[in-house]
Structure formats: C-alpha cells, structure tokens
Amino acid sequence: MSDTTRSSALGSTGASELFQLLRDGLPRTRAELAAMTGLARSTVGLRLEALGELGLVGPYADAVSTGGRPPSRVALIPSARVVLGADVGAGHLSTALTDLMGRQLISRRTALEVSDGPEPVLSLLVAEADALLAELGRSRDDLIGVGIGLPGPVEFATGRPVNPPIMPGWDGFDVPGWMRRHLDVPVLVDNDVNLMALGERSRSWPDRDHFLFVKVATGIGAGIISGGRLQRGAQGIAGDIGHVQVARGAGIPCHCGNVGCLEAVASGPAVAAALRRVGHDVPGGAEVIDLVRRGDLDAIMAVRQAGRDLGEVLTACVNLVNPSVIAIGGSMAQAGEHLIAGVREVVYSRSMPLATEHLSIVQSRSGVDAAIIGAGMLAIHHALSPAALDELAAAV
Ligand SMILES: [Zn+2]
Numbered sequence: 001m002s003d004t005t006r007s008s009a010l011g012s013t014g015a016s017e018l019f020q021l022l023r024d025g026l027p028r029t030r031a032e033l034a035a036m037t038g039l040a041r042s043t044v045g046l047r048l049e050a051l052g053e054l055g056l057v058g059p060y061a062d063a064v065s066t067g068g069r070p071p072s073r074v075a076l077i078p079s080a081r082v083v084l085g086a087d088v089g090a091g092h093l094s095t096a097l098t099d100l101m102g103r104q105l106i107s108r109r110t111a112l113e114v115s116d117g118p119e120p121v122l123s124l125l126v127a128e129a130d131a132l133l134a135e136l137g138r139s140r141d142d143l144i145g146v147g148i149g150l151p152g153p154v155e156f157a158t159g160r161p162v163n164p165p166i167m168p169g170w171d172g173f174d175v176p177g178w179m180r181r182h183l184d185v186p187v188l189v190d191n192d193v194n195l196m197a198l199g200e201r202s203r204s205w206p207d208r209d210h211f212l213f214v215k216v217a218t219g220i221g222a223g224i225i226s227g228g229r230l231q232r233g234a235q236g237i238a239g240d241i242g243h244v245q246v247a248r249g250a251g252i253p254c255h256c257g258n259v260g261c262l263e264a265v266a267s268g269p270a271v272a273a274a275l276r277r278v279g280h281d282v283p284g285g286a287e288v289i290d291l292v293r294r295g296d297l298d299a300i301m302a303v304r305q306a307g308r309d310l311g312e313v314l315t316a317c318v319n320l321v322n323p324s325v326i327a328i329g330g331s332m333a334q335a336g337e338h339l340i341a342g343v344r345e346v347v348y349s350r351s352m353p354l355a356t357e358h359l360s361i362v363q364s365r366s367g368v369d370a371a372i373i374g375a376g377m378l379a380i381h382h383a384l385s386p387a388a389l390d391e392l393a394a395a396v
Pocket of ligand 1: 242255
C-alpha cells in the first residue's frame with residue numbers, strides 16, 4: 001500500500017493504490033483509511049484529493065441523520081464513469097452500460113451475423129455504444145473501458161480470436177486495436193463462456209472460489225474459476241470440453257474434424273438431429289426446448305441423455321479441478337431439470353465421493369445476461385486497476 005515509487009501523475013502520490021481499498025463501494029473515514037494503510041492522515045488526504053479531481057471518489061452522504069455531526073466519510077462514486085459490456089453471439093449482439101459497481105444501467109440487444117466478419121460487427125458495436133450513451137445522457141468521455149465476449153477461442157493477452165470455428169474472417173483480428181481507433185478506452189476481449197463464468201459467479205456465488213460454468217447451446221464449453229481466478233490456460237482454450245470424446249459418440253463425426261466428440265452428441269443441433277431420426281420435425285435446439293416444454297417424452301429422454309453425456313465429461317472435470325458449484329447455462333439449459341438431472345445422475349455416481357460431498361450442480365441463474373455481466377466486470381476490473389488509473393490521470 002505504501003508503494004510510492006510509481007512515476008506517473010497519480011502513481012507518484014500512491015492514490016491509485018489507496019483507491020483499491022475503496023473499490024468495494026463502502027464509505028470510510030480518513031482515520032479508517034489511515035489505519036488500514038499505515039499512512040499519515042495528511043497523506044491520505046492528499047491522495048483522496050487526487051482521486052477527487054478525477055471524480056472517482058467523493059464525500060459520502062449519510063442517508064439518515066443521527067443528530068450529532070458524524071465524521072465525514074468518503075466513498076467510490078459509482079456513477080463517476082461507465083463501462084460497456086458486450087456479448088457477441090453467433091446471431092446477436094447484446095450491449096450494456098454499467099456503473100463502477102457493476103450495476104447495469106441500460107442494455108440493448110440486436111440481431112447480427114458474427115460470420116459477417118469483424119469490421120461490420122464491431123462497427124455495429126460502436127454504434128450501439130453511442131446509442132446507449134446518448135440514451136443515458138452520457139458521452140464518450142464518461143466511458144472508462146470496454147469488455148467484449150466472443151463466441152470462440154480468444155488469446156486473452158492480445159484480444160485476438162484464435163481459429164474460431166463459426167467466425168470466418170476473425171482469426172487473428174486485432175479486436176482491441178480496431179476498437180481503440182473508434183472508442184479510445186482500454187478494450188478487453190475474452191471467450192464468452194469465460195465471461196459467463198465471471199458473471200454467474202459474481203452475481204450468484206461470490207463466495208465460491210472453485211466454480212465451473214458450462215454452456216450448452218450450439219456448442220459446448222466451460223469456464224473454469226479455480227482458487228478465485230479465471231483459468232484461461234496457455235492458449236486461452238482451457239474449458240473447451242465440447243471436443244472431449246464420449247462413449248456414446250463412437251463413430252459420430254464432429255464439425256471439428258474428429259469423431260465421437262461431446263458436442264456431436266449433446267449440443268442443441270445434435271439433440272435435434274437425433275429427434276429428427278425418430279420422426280420429429282425439429283430444425284434446431286430451440287425447437288427441442290419447445291418439445292420438452294410440451295412434455296414430449298422423446299425430447300425429454302433425448303435431453304436427459306445429453307445431460308448424461310455431459311456428465312461423463314464433467315466427471316473428469318470434477319476429479320481434476322474439484323469445484324464446489326457447477327452452473328449450467330446456455331440455450332439448452334432452458335430444458336430445465338431434465339438436462340441437469342442427467343448430469344447429476346452420472347457425476348454423483350462416478351466421481352470420487354469426497355469431490356461430490358459438497359458439490360452443487362445447478363441451472364445458471366443469470367441466464368442470457370451472464371456473459372454481459374462478466375464483460376462489464378472484466379472492463380471494470382481493468383479500468384480501476386492501479387495501472388489503468390495512472391494512465392487515466394496522465395491523460396487528464
Ligand atoms: Zn469435435
């Protein structure tokens with residue numbers, strides 16, 4: 001906390017480090033901050049002044065008067081700036097502005113084809129950002145960061161997609177570089193399932209440090225949080241469980257070029273194809289969900305079997321990373337308990353008993369919002385980091 005060796009504008013005062021204590025939004029007195037940091041109260045005062053000049057910290061107005069004059073407290077001003085979270089799907093773009101505590105202020109959802117390529121899609125994203133800012137009465141100057149989720153593998157350090165199967169033209173594209181030429185703020189890009197894991201955990205399971213989020217839709221993937229941190233792996237494809245082989249997949253070709261993958265038997269399109277073979281008119285995953293909701297026994301059994309196939313792979317994951325929660329989301333999770341029941345059936349019977357003693361396997365609570373919540377959080381986390389604050393102060 002007493003690192004004063006940084007040389008940039010804010011950093012030279014240590015204010016960006018002090019700010020980290022206030023990121024939880026709780027109000028504190030100068031005396032409390034001095035006690036927490038070991039700094040002199042006058043030093044705390046100077047650092048708060050620097051943060052006040054950026055508009056990030058200010059006096060905290062107590063809602064209820066207690067009669068006597070309470071010691072003045074300061075806190076993060078959540079509305080000081082906004083961040084943009086964006087979830088690019090195969091056929092949609094969801095965008096939202098959140099405040100600095102991650103509360104969603106406004107959101108939009110529009111149709112697009114990710115296969116149109118990066119420039120049309122990102123141009124639309126910028127237009128959506130401007131529309132949201134205008135609707136909220138804010139300007140681009142208020143925007144402090146952007147987080148984007150893409151439906152394919154992403155090299156997180158560079159924000160470039162890596163051989164994304166459903167995104168022609170995106171391979172290696174410099175998404176942050178392009179975005180910064182249009183919106184001059186830090187831009188972070190990640191795989192959508194990783195962002196769903198971040199969003200779901202922060203919204204519903206903030207005290208769980210070992211957490212798996214599994215998306216079952218057109219594809220199947222997982223986001224892994226271990227030791228409280230998102231694990232992306234060396235190449236950014238950690239959690240890509242859709243192409244693990246399962247017993248029932250023997251001989252069934254997968255679009256990845258292999259045979260027997262989980263995705264080839266348990267994804268929305270795979271379940272739909274299985275139902276077509278027994279005479280149902282189901283073009284895709286959405287119609288499978290409709291059938292399940294109507295109580296069609298073939299559809300219910302097919303979804304439950306998909307859950308068992310998924311459970312086979314998740315059993316290995318449970319023994320490997322020992323999560324305490326597995327949240328299942330994505331469009332096929334709308335089949336509700338039928339999919340989850342299949343997963344539980346296999347995971348609880350085939351994992352090591354100690355690994356499942358306190359394991360919850362549940363449906364995602366954030367639903368379609370999980371990725372956009374996670375994208376906003378990623379942007380906030382970066383935008384409020386000491387390094388980013390120093391950069392912000394230097395630019396003022
Ligand atoms: Zn495959």
